[in-house]
Amino acid sequence: MLAPALVVIGVLFAGGLALAGAQSLGYFAPTGENALTLRHYVSLGDDPEVYASLWLTLKLATASTVISAAAGLALALGLRGVARRSRAISLLLQLPLSLPHLAMAGALITVIAPSGLLARVAYALGFIQQPADFPALINDRFGAGIVLSYVLKEAPFVALMTLALLARLGDEYEQAARTLGASAWQRFRHVTLPLLAPAVVSSSLMVFAFIFGAFETPFILGRPFPAMLSVMAQQRYLDVNLAARPGAIALMVVSALLTAALAWAYLRLTSRLIGLERPFIL
């Protein structure tokens, strides 16, 4: 029963990962490399561009995840009453979810680019004289466009996951707390938030892991240097010089291991905060 799924995961994912590992460790046939070596990893460690990219990736993935989780939770709490009465709301929430990242990035460019709608409004109001005066929001140092694009896509995802849990829980616990005299803040802090934590934790973990390894949005809205990890790995992988390829693969192996370690740490931390015996997911 499990065989077909395990074959797919075993050959394509585990096999792919193992081959990637082998190629990054000195077994890269196209350039005749055929001996175990750590030199591709060592040269990553000597490369300032790698540290810049790693730092940028961590920063942007964390910022996007935290803002998406907070916005998604707020959205779900604001919508819980409406969602019970009307089906249209959850249908509407599906739309940003199904909007491909490339399309969202394209839509954002029309608004936040130096000659985009926001800049034109700023010009009409007399704040700026030319597009160059408008603060850079795409291909910028801070990755503002990248974070904005992710929040617009992922906050609805967190909201949908949280609304699904809210629908299952009902509001009896909060009513009980109210009857016992808990204030609105106390009800939120000690009843609603702990009840919703599983949905927020698992959805934000998926969001973080996705953004950490994602490519399209930083490819369209980010700078070529320093670029997020996947963009940098893609640049090096597709370099005309094949000798750069094992280094690109090593970079993605590091990224995969790092994501796994961060995901594990996040689950450990959150399950302790919520007071669970075992980390949970989904």
Place this chain on the structure above:
Amino acid sequence: MKKPTTTKVAEALAVIAVVGLAAIPLALLASRSLAQSWYWPRLAPPSWSLRAWRYVFSPTAEVLPSLAASLSVALAVTLSAVIVALPASRALAWQEFRGKRAVIFALLAPVLTPPLAATMGVHSLFLRYGLTDTWVGVALSHLISTVPYATLMLTGSFSRLDPDYEAQARTLGAKAIDVWRNVTFPAIAPGLAVAASFAFLISWSQYLTTLLVGGGRVRTLPLTLVAFQRGGDEAIAAALSLVFLAPAAAVAFSVARFLKENQ
């Protein structure tokens, strides 16, 4: 119970946010695709034109072949992912066996780690077997991220269904196919719809995997879209974004409607 004003305000804000999130990107893309000579610093385009749309559907743009490539890959991937995921999720939900946690971990790993590392390995594997630059290779590579999602989602559906229902139907003399058609399938249909739509959406929006494994020869819609986004014609890129969005939104909407009807 009377609702306090703050709740009403919060509700109104949330509804406005949701409507904005859904409508604004669409309105932007639509107006950008129809605008003509919308140069700085005009707030509104001086005139409208169907130029971008005519171009998108003209043979020179080669959008229709990429639409066909995207649809065929996504449908094949969805079908295969669901077929592979069904028996696995049934076993995971209903059976206890040694190594179950390891299997769950193996399914979570592709969900929680960047797919690019495995894709690069798969690329070299496929090079060896002549699967690079082919439709089959691209579809196979999309299974890496779709099968785990589909399996995890279906496991949830099966674990909410009591395995005894199947046993009872069998005791009453139902054939395996009838048990599936009349008992199991109706019970897991909502989960199946969600899993299939997820698989479709994941495959539909793959860019980098398709680029690496397909070598640019298997031109799905995202590849064509990026070519236009980089090419700098914003109107055409906007029109193409809408063409790219439409099937994804249609799938998400019909699944959401199906779920409501099944509640």
